[in-house]
Amino acid sequence: xxxxxxxxxxxxxxxxxxxxxxxxxxxxxxxxxxxxxxxxxxxxxxxxxxxxxxxxxxxxxxxxxxxxxxxxxxxxxxxxxxxxxxxxx
Amino acid sequence: xxxxxxxxxxxxxxxxxxxxxxxxxxxxxxxxxxxxxxxxxxxxxxxxxxxxxxxxxxxxxxxxxxxxxxxxxxxxxxxxxxxxxxxxxxxxxxxxxxxxxxxxxxxxxxxxxxxxxxxxxxxxxxxxxxxxxxxxxxxxxxxxxxxxxxxxxxxxxxxxxxxxxxxx
Numbered sequence: 261x262x263x264x265x266x267x268x269x270x271x272x273x274x275x276x277x278x279x280x281x282x283x284x285x286x287x288x289x290x291x292x293x294x295x296x297x298x299x300x301x302x303x304x305x306x307x308x309x310x311x312x313x314x315x316x317x318x319x320x321x322x323x324x325x326x327x328x329x330x331x332x333x334x335x336x337x338x339x340x341x342x343x344x345x346x347x348x349x
Numbered sequence: 350x351x352x353x354x355x356x357x358x359x360x361x362x363x364x365x366x367x368x369x370x371x372x373x374x375x376x377x378x379x380x381x382x383x384x385x386x387x388x389x390x391x392x393x394x395x396x397x398x399x400x401x402x403x404x405x406x407x408x409x410x411x412x413x414x415x416x417x418x419x420x421x422x423x424x425x426x427x428x429x430x431x432x433x434x435x436x437x438x439x440x441x442x443x444x445x446x447x448x449x450x451x452x453x454x455x456x457x458x459x460x461x462x463x464x465x466x467x468x469x470x471x472x473x474x475x476x477x478x479x480x481x482x483x484x485x486x487x488x489x490x491x492x493x494x495x496x497x498x499x500x501x502x503x504x505x506x507x508x509x510x511x512x513x514x515x516x517x
Contacts, residue, residue: 263478263479263481264456265370265373265374265479266453266456266457266459266460267373267379269369269379270379274365274366274369277365277366277369277383277386278361278362278365280387281361281365281386281387281390282357282358282361284357284390284391284394285353285354285357285394288391288394288395325428325431328431329424329427329428329431332427333423333424333427339426339427339430342427342430342431343430
């Protein structure tokens with residue numbers, strides 16, 4: 261940073277951050293599935309998806325906050341429109 | 350794979366600190382910046398096989414970080430609106446006294462002024478004012494033309510000037 265930033269960080273933060281970030285490749289490879297596991301997982305996923313669709317069509321589940329946020333962003337609604345809707349409500 | 354890990358570790362060693370400040374300037378809060386750093390480097394690791402050797406790693410990484418941060422801020426705003434809290438309270442949130450804010454009154458006022466800018470103007474102002482990036486670098490990072498960036502910086506600069514003058 262060339263200009264002074266008005267912030268500081270906890271003591272030794274950047275050393276800890278580097279250690280944590282450097283561990284990402286090892287952690288990602290640990291969670292890499294073998295092809296057989298991936299095949300089993302895809303069957304399980306298909307079964308879960310079927311179950312999910314069945315549940316969706318038979319009972320209405322409330323959407324999570326994250327789903328609502330994603331939907332609103334994807335729908336192209338502006339923040340002003342959203343605020344109007346919220347405060348008019 | 351080993352080559353990729355070596356390259357990734359170089360990205361961590363060389364850029365994690367300046368990248369943290371890039372993100373922190375945008376979100377204001379240490380915890381949010383810390384979470385975003387983790388997400389950004391995971392995204393970078395996943396995208397590494399598609400990284401072209403002739404690209405500038407700095408620009409590439411900053412582009413990932415910028416997209417991730419803008420997306421985070423957008424979601425935070427929608428969440429704030431849904432929870433019926435006033436959006437302009439963000440200006441206070443990012444610059445209120447907190448354990449990791451050590452600026453004097455003037456720097457605090459500047460941060461408050463910056464918090465009133467739209468995300469993209471704040472991004473342009475941060476890259477130009479704090480990081481002193483060239484407009485060409487900024488253009489590569491944001492995918493916006495140099496002319497549009499110059500205009501955006503000028504508008505941001507004027508807004509900040511007005512804010513500081515009227516809040517005196």
